[in-house]
Amino acid sequence: MPEHRIQRASRTAKLFVVVVCLIILLLEAWSAWRAYEMALDEATRDASNMALALTQQADQTFKEVDVVLLGVQEHLDYDGTKAAGRQRTHDFMVTSVAAVPQLAMLMVYDETGLAIGTSQATLEHRYIQDDYFLHHQRLRTNQAYLGKPMRSRVSGQWVVTMSRRINHPDGSFAGVVVADIDLSHFQRYYEQFAIGRNGAILFGLNEGTVIYRQPLLSYSIGLDISKSILQGYLTNAEQGSFELRSPRDDIVRITSFRHCNLYPLFVAVALAKDDILEDWTRRVWIRGIAVLLLLIVIGYGGNRLVAQVAGRETAEMEAITARTELERLYRTLEAQSQKDGLTDVFNRRYFDAALTAELARLNRSGESLSLIMVDVDHFKRYNDTYGHAAGDICLKQVAAALNGVARRQGDIVARYGGEEFALILPNCNAASAAAISGRLVQAVRALRIPHEGSPVGQVTISVGAASLASGKGAQVDARDLIDSADAALYLAKEQGRDRAIQHEYPRLTLLPDIPGLR
Numbered sequence: 042m043p044e045h046r047i048q049r050a051s052r053t054a055k056l057f058v059v060v061v062c063l064i065i066l067l068l069e070a071w072s073a074w075r076a077y078e079m080a081l082d083e084a085t086r087d088a089s090n091m092a093l094a095l096t097q098q099a100d101q102t103f104k105e106v107d108v109v110l111l112g113v114q115e116h117l118d119y120d121g122t123k124a125a126g127r128q129r130t131h132d133f134m135v136t137s138v139a140a141v142p143q144l145a146m147l148m149v150y151d152e153t154g155l156a157i158g159t160s161q162a163t164l165e166h167r168y169i170q171d172d173y174f175l176h177h178q179r180l181r182t183n184q185a186y187l188g189k190p191m192r193s194r195v196s197g198q199w200v201v202t203m204s205r206r207i208n209h210p211d212g213s214f215a216g217v218v219v220a221d222i223d224l225s226h227f228q229r230y231y232e233q234f235a236i237g238r239n240g241a242i243l244f245g246l247n248e249g250t251v252i253y254r255q256p257l258l259s260y261s262i263g264l265d266i267s268k269s270i271l272q273g274y275l276t277n278a279e280q281g282s283f284e285l286r287s288p289r290d291d292i293v294r295i296t297s298f299r300h301c302n303l304y305p306l307f308v309a310v311a312l313a314k315d316d317i318l319e320d321w322t323r324r325v326w327i328r329g330i331a332v333l334l335l336l337i338v339i340g341y342g343g344n345r346l347v348a349q350v351a352g353r354e355t356a357e358m359e360a361i362t363a364r365t366e367l368e369r370l371y372r373t374l375e376a377q378s379q380k381d382g383l384t385d386v387f388n389r390r391y392f393d394a395a396l397t398a399e400l401a402r403l404n405r406s407g408e409s410l411s412l413i414m415v416d417v418d419h420f421k422r423y424n425d426t427y428g429h430a431a432g433d434i435c436l437k438q439v440a441a442a443l444n445g446v447a448r449r450q451g452d453i454v455a456r457y458g459g460e461e462f463a464l465i466l467p468n469c470n471a472a473s474a475a476a477i478s479g480r481l482v483q484a485v486r487a488l489r490i491p492h493e494g495s496p497v498g499q500v501t502i503s504v505g506a507a508s509l510a511s512g513k514g515a516q517v518d519a520r521d522l523i524d525s526a527d528a529a530l531y532l533a534k535e536q537g538r539d540r541a542i543q544h545e546y547p548r549l550t551l552l553p554d555i556p557g558l559r
């Protein structure tokens with residue numbers, strides 16, 4: 042596999058692990074966010090529904106009392122002020138208080154504020170100037186009036202008053218009939234609602250007075266909230282919801298409020314965000330830990346995977362490098378195994394193989410072939426005179442000169458051994474071989490390498506050639522051909538060296554005079 046594709050595989054593995062982790066994280070974050078929104082929406086809906094139920098309960102509570110007040114008004118109108126009439130009114134009031142649980146007490150006051158009737162067993166003669174009394178004295182309306190919460194003069198309990206004006210037959214102010222409504226009635230009812238640890242229910246008069254708060258705080262009954270933010274919402278809408286951080290306890294609450302239909306009252310249900318999100322927070326923690334563990338497992342597994350991929354890549358890359366290096370080494374070795382280390386012409390082993398191959402080919406093609414053996418003359422003396430190192434340099438020069446002559450495609454110049462060279466010349470007949478042999482002798486002479494030990498004063502060679510006119514079906518033996526060339530070389534030595542002798546194989550044809558040699 043190519044290197045870049047291997048690296049890409051490792052990068053893809055890493056990217057895959059990172060993308061999987063990111064997708065899991067994003068999905069989890071998205072799901073947590075959805076759950077968060079749903080929890081808040083649900084809480085807002087719950088608070089709104091609770092507010093609706095509580096306003097209906099408040100309307101119902103006051104309506105029942107109002108009906109009693111109207112009944113008392115009627116009794117006062119028709120029963121008259123005589124003793125029997127007063128008794129009937131009293132009985133009605135007693136029965137009503139017994140029948141309506143939220144109704145703590147009924148009182149009737151005349152136009153001077155003097156108590157003239159009660160649902161109690163005994164009538165205390167006292168005067169009042171409470172706000173509801175003053176309200177009815179001032180305003181000639183047929184509306185029931187809801188007073189601020191107060192402590193009952195009789196029981197000492199917190200009550201809220203509901204009152205109606207009594208008129209003389211001419212319509213002038215004749216006094217008030219007032220009902221005390223027990224606030225514990227609301228408490229008992231509100232306690233049934235689950236509003237969490239920090240939730241609250243606020244029940245009050247529209248003009249901004251708290252009648253009751255669940256849970257009850259020491260200061261909350263009668264508290265003036267006309268300047269509060271809630272009051273702002275109350276004056277502007279029939280119902281609604283908002284989120285607010287309480288300046289009193291620093292708790293963030295979602296508040297739903299609603300006005301009563303029949304009376305100037307409101308109910309606000311506030312649920313603390315922490316309470317609402319308690320479940321959500323717990324679930325987020327648990328899921329968060331689970332996701333974290335999952336990511337650790339994926340990360341660990343992914344890392345192992347990436348490491349394995351990377352390991353495999355490294356191994357494959359090392360294998361590629363090793364293979365390339367091996368191929369390079371192999372080529373070098375191959376080249377080295379074919380070449381002679383000193384002279385850089387082909388070596389003996391290559392020569393042997395090449396000659397066998399050429400002879401086999403020759404048998405098929407029928408072409409001519411020449412083999413030329415070359416020996417440096419008096420080389421022992423050269424070594425003795427100039428040293429072995431100089432001898433080596435001389436051999437290199439001679440080899441290069443031979444190479445320069447046998448330049449045709451397919452010509453092979455080889456070192457046969459010591460100071461002896463051999464040339465295989467395919468498709469080369471006797472005439473060509475003669476010419477080349479002569480050029481070889483000339484080429485070495487042209488080097489003009491001084492040689493004191495030589496009669497001619499310079500390095501020369503002797504050449505022996507053997508040529509096959511046509512090799513087809515000749516079944517020539519390599520050894521025979523070499524011997525033939527060697528014999529020619531021997532003759533060249535014998536005849537004085539620095540010359541070439543040629544045999545035309547298999548006959549020994551002497552070519553004693555190669556043209557242009559001397």
Ligand SMILES: Nc1nc2c(ncn2[C@@H]2O[C@H](COP(=O)(O)OP(=O)(O)OP(=O)(O)O)[C@@H](O)[C@H]2O)c(=O)[nH]1
Pocket residue numbers: 383416417418419420421422424428429430431432433436458459460534538
């Ligand atoms: N410097 C060097 N000398 C070599 C090498 N191979 C063979 N020789 C020397 O070549 C010489 C060959 O000597 P001989 O075989 O007696 O022949 P010659 O002295 O050339 O005499 P003729 O061939 O009769 O002219 C020996 O002294 C070898 O040591 C080589 O690789 N380097």
